[in-house]
Amino acid sequence: MIRSLSLAGLLAAAAALPALAQDKVVHIYNWSDYIAEDTIRKFEAETGIKVVYDVYDSNETLEAKLLAGHSGYDVVVPTSNFLQRQIAAGVYQPLDKSKLPNLENMDPELMKAAAAYDPDNTYGVIYMWGTNGIGYNVAKVAERLGEDAPTDSWSLIFDPKYAEKLADCGITLLDSASEVFPSALTYLGLDPLSKKPEDLEKAAGVIEAIRPYIRYYHSSQYISDLANGEVCVSLGYSGDVFQAAARAEEAGKGVEIAYSVPEEGAQQWFDMMAIPVDAPNPEAALAWINFIMKPEITADITNYVWYANANTASLPLVDPEIRDDPAIFPGPDVLAKLYPAQVYDARTDRLITKLWTRAKTGQ
Amino acid sequence: MSAVIERVAPLRWTAALLAALGLRGRTLVIAVPMLWLLIFFLVPFLVVAKLSVSEPAIAMPPYLPLVERDGARMTISLSFENFGYLFDDPLYIKAYFFSIRLAFFSAVLTLLIGYPIAYYIARSSEARRSVLLMLVILPFWTSFLLRVYAWQGFLRSNGVINNFLLWTGIIDQPLVMLQTNFAVYLGIVYTYLPFMILPLYANLVKLDEALLEASADLGGRPLPTFFHVTLPLSMPGIIAGFMLVFVPAIGEFVIPELLGGPDTLMIGRVLWNEFFSNRDWPTASAVAIAMLIALVIPIMILRTAQQRVEEE
Amino acid sequence: MNTPVPVATSKPWITGAEPPFIRISKVTKRFGDFYAVDDVSLDIYKGELFCLLGGSGCGKSTLLRMLAGFETPTEGRIEIDGQDMAGKAPYERPTNMMFQSYALFPHMTVEKNVAYGLYRDGMKKAEAMEKVAEMLRLVQLTPFASRKPHQLSGGQRQRVALARSLVKRPKLLLLDEPLGALDKKLREETQFELIKIQESLGVTFIVVTHDQEEAMTLASRIGVMNAGQIVQVGEPPEIYEHPNSRFVADFIGSVNMFEGRVTEDEPDYIRLGVADLGGSIYVGHGVSCVLDQQLWYAVRPEKIRISRTRPDKTENVFRAVVDEIAYMGNISIHRLKLPTGRLLSATKANLTRHDDEAITWGDEVWVTWDDTAGAVLTR
Missing domain, CATH: 1.10.3720.10 (MetI-like)
Known part of the structure; x- marks a missing residue:
């Protein structure tokens, strides 16, 4: 949240000034660190449309802007479960599929999975997808827990006996109840999609029990902190952890970061490109979405951000190192253990927020 | 100060216009901070106060309007x-x-x-x-x-x-x-x-x-x-x-x-x-x-x- | 006059009967290159009300502040009651000070202000309150005990400041322009009150003032300061009647000053040739000087007599025309123009209410003074 406030926000504001002079401008609001370095330049070169690019690091931030109305963005990238609720709130306009010929590049199976949130894929196209799992510092975890550390299990984080030993090198959780609760439920062997208050209370109990060992709850800070050894275990987004690993390798200080999809199961999510109902320039928005769906563009992004895409045509262009990594493009055995991101009704939502705040603060 | 106003034409006209509206320098001196407070404190406060008695909803914006009109009927619903x-x-x-x-x-x-x-x-x-x-x-x-x-x-x-x-x-x-x-x-x-x-x-x-x-x-x-x-x-x-x-x-x-x-x-x-x-x-x-x-x-x-x- | 003169015993600076209470020896205070106080030596005796008199910037306040301990002498030594004050902080000195601004604590009542010093010495409340009450009675402020300074008039504040500085019965009280902020009428009343209080408490006072009348009224002795130095020390009549320099003569009261040269130098008189007068001044006592030496002669306006008829004497008689008269009520000041063009001023008491014979503008008059009325000054 804060990160988007500072540097990117300033850059966006600065970029917005000359943009006024031009007719064709598209305002993109995407997750931080979620695009290839040259994507925007290529788009501008090809279409002549100027891009104003701004970033966020949580669905909540995005949603607050969208619900307030007149966000001024043409394309936003909510996660599927948020997309679903926002569709209900009337935030989006249906996509004009005649303007999206590149839709044919998309993986029909994954688009079908995404249709669970967005029937007939009326409002959204998959940008990237991934899982929520565990990012960890291989050496530091081994140093504290030995060779047989349960790095492929949620118990690494949620079992106080391990968490306690890891506390001094730093455990972080995503600052989002809708991401952490299902993981805690999975750890308990309960239905990750459960809305039963008693299940949620139990999950809250798990989260609260490890509270003393948590360094912080944040949804993007852990990328750099993992990379430079500031923290050693994070419940995080797959691609973010890979980015951390890549940064650590670049830094060359001997920090090795690994990502695992816990064997108990993990949340699968889709980040969906969608067009707000009050987008100032929906034509340009469609052009952007169609451009992203070009195989080479999507492949660029995947190669840069280490997230899986849903673009079948792009796969030949993706680095084999990424394409063949089961943690990024999971095989059938892992896919079977993934569960979708949950959408809660207002009552459950309030309960979860309350439990979450309590678990986080210990109050 | 007034000498400056006299000399600069746009200021002179503005002053004349304000005087015609019954606003003099002294009133203006008070009016400016008052207006400032009104616009940047009171109005936002009222907006927040209004929001605080609304009902949340999945909508855009995410709350129900306070005032509902149904033909000649007008309902105001406050939720505490x-x-x-x-x-x-x-x-x-x-x-x-x-x-x-x-x-x-x-x-x-x-x-x-x-x-x-x-x-x-x-x-x-x-x-x-x-x-x-x-x-x-x-x-x-x-x-x-x-x-x-x-x-x-x-x-x-x-x-x-x-x-x-x-x-x-x-x-x-x-x-x-x-x-x-x-x-x-x-x-x-x-x-x-x-x-x-x-x-x-x-x-x-x-x-x-x-x-x-x-x-x-x-x-x-x-x-x-x-x-x-x-x-x-x-x-x-x-x-x-x-x-x-x-x-x-x-x-x-x-x-x-x-x-x-x-x-x-x-x-x-x-x-x-x-x-x-x-x-x-x-x-x-x-x-x-x-x-x-x-x-x-x-x-x-x-x-x-x-x-x-x-x-x- | 066969009995011993009591005045003499109360004037130890004449008799030397007791050691000085305050000894200021060769004290210099420099601020950078500026000599605020320049090699001052001064002895002050117990029970004195000593006035340091001088214009602004003459160093009198700096000298006072060195006594209080707010400034440290650059050179020299200050002793109070036989004790060297070097290295003693203000709170360790047996002195108290009444500030020109009064420096009353604005957040405290009159009572608390006065009691402040007592409490700092660890006095118990009951005892302190008793002393405060006594002090407030003395300065007639009992009804105002619970007021704050801003609720008082200037005169009342002045008395609070006085009470506060006296309540600890200091050996030495330093007063910086104590009456400076009061109007003329109140100042006169307060002068006498101050003397009364000083006498009844027997505390030694050192008063700094720029007002020569105030100094005259208050002081047992006056030290006139100029440019960081003490120019003359003496009792008020001595300073007034026998100034030792043109500066003192000029500073204290008004004076007619003549520049002249010695034309006759005898053991019992001298004569000065004065160009301004177009004649000579006869001085009826001996002066150590040499012939043709340049000297100054100062004569006070009230010593000069004016009359329509020629006075029955030969020396120090001059003609003049009345140029202007300033009526002051009790006296009138006459400005007289001599044939040389030099102006003289002379005062004349208004003895009667109507005087048809009174000298008036444009009258031709005779001017004269006694041959012992003026002071001969060498510097």
Whole structure:
């Protein structure tokens, strides 16, 4: 949240000034660190449309802007479960599929999975997808827990006996109840999609029990902190952890970061490109979405951000190192253990927020 | 001033126009701040107040309109349920108290650190004074956010302080300083220190040296002189500085968010949570309104104290 | 006059019967290159009301502040009651000071202000309150005990300051322009009150003032200061009647000053040739000087007599025309123009209410003074 406030926000504001002079401008609001370095330049070169690019690091931030109305963005990238609720709130306009010929590049199976949130894929196209799992510092975890550390299990984080030993090198959780609760439920062997208050209370109990060992709850800070050894275990987004690993390798200080999809199961999510109902320039928005769906563009992004895409045509262009990594493009055995991101009704939502705040603060 | 108005044509016309509307210079002087307050304080406050009695909904914006029209019928529905939540859940009350406590101790710490600095500046030679004041104000030239981020760099486990301490061998394990209440206190004290120093300085620089001499002359050693003369006479400055630190610190969000740990339960964070995570704008507004009311009481107490001190 | 003169015994600076209470020896205070006080030596005796008189910037306040301990002498030594004051902080000195601004603590009541010094000495409340009450009675402020300074008039504040500085019964009270902020009428009343209080308490006072009338009224002795130095020390009549320099003569009261040269130098008189007068001045006592030496002669306006008829004497008689008359009520000041064009001033008491014979503008008059009325000044 804060990160988007500072540097990117300033850059966006600065970029917005000359943009006024031009007719064709598209305002993109995407997750931080979620695009290839040259994507925007290529788009501008090809279409002549100027891009104003701004970033966020949580669905909540995005949603607050969208619900307030007149966000001024043409394309936003909510996660599927948020997309679903926002569709209900009337935030989006249906996509004009005649303007999206590149839709044919998309993986029909994954688009079908995404249709669970967005029937007939009326409002959204998959940008990237991934899982929520565990990012960890291989050496530091081994140093504290030995060779047989349960790095492929949620118990690494949620079992106080391990968490306690890891506390001094730093455990972080995503600052989002809708991401952490299902993981805690999975750890308990309960239905990750459960809305039963008693299940949620139990999950809250798990989260609260490890509270003393948590360094912080944040949804993007852990990328750099993992990379430079500031923290050693994070419940995080797959691609973010890979980015951390890549940064650590670049830094060359001997920090090795690994990502695992816990064997108990993990949340699968889709980040969906969608067009707000009050987008100032929906034509340009469609052009952007169609451009992203070009195989080479999507492949660029995947190669840069280490997230899986849903673009079948792009796969030949993706680095084999990424394409063949089961943690990024999971095989059938892992896919079977993934569960979708949950959408809660207002009552459950309030309960979860309350439990979450309590678990986080210990109050 | 009026001479300038006479000479510059657009100003002259504006003045004539305003005069025709019955607005004269003096009225305008009052009208401008009034208008400012109206637009930037009262109107937003009313918007928030309105929100706080609305009902949340999955919609855009995410609450139901207060006024509904159905032909000739008009229904106004006010929901006070949002305020009810605040008392249902001890979280809010706890957050209020935590915030007030943290703000209070921050203000006390700021005072303890700021007073000697302000005193020293006020007692320095004039040339030196302006340099020192400049140094106090200097940090404002950098973004507040950047400065708080810089503290992260200092406090983190492999940050400047820990690296130094490890290097000297004073500690062999990095101290956990970031994401603790200690870091929040540090951040608030650091950020708000100028707001304490400046009013204190303004007060202390006016302190009549002859009073200190009189005290010494009557047998007052430096310490008793400080407690019986300097301190009571600087009360207006202390109260002003205290208010300038205490009040904004209660609602502080950025510092606890960036430097605080998960258990730094500041009302600003609760509000943020309510607004963003819960997208419950009405409850968030109710929290804000309640915070304002909760704030008004300490402010009133301090204001009365200040007035009483100033009258004397 | 067979009995011993009591005045003499009360004037130890003449008799040397007791050691000085305050000894200021060779004290210099420099601020950078500026000599605020320049090699001052001065002895002040117990029970004196000593006035340091001088214009602004003459160093009198600096000298006072060195006595109080607010400034440290650059050179020299200050002793109070036989004790060297070097290195003693203000709160360790047996002195108290009444500030020009009064420096009353604005946040304390009159009572608390007065009691402040007593409490600093650790006195118990009951005892302190008794002393405060006594002090307030003395300065007639009992009804105002619980007021704050800003609720008092200037005169009342002055008395609070006095009470506060006296309540500890200091050996030495230093007063910096104690009456400076009062209007003329109040000042006159207060002068006598101050003397009364000083006498009844027997405290030694050192008063700094720029007002020569005030100094004359108050002082047992006056020290006239100029440019950091003490120019003359003496009792008020001595300073007034026997100034030792043109500066003192000019500073104290008004004076007619003539520059002349010695034309006759005899053991029992001298004669000065004065160009301004177009004649000579006869001085009826011996003066150590040499012939043709340049000297000054000062004569006070009230010593000069004017008349329409020629006075029955030969020396110090001059013609003049009345140029202007300033009527002051009790006296009138006549400005007289001599044939040389030089102006003289002379005062004349208004003895009657109507005087048809009174000298008036444009009258030709005779001017004269006694041959012992003026002072011969060498510097």
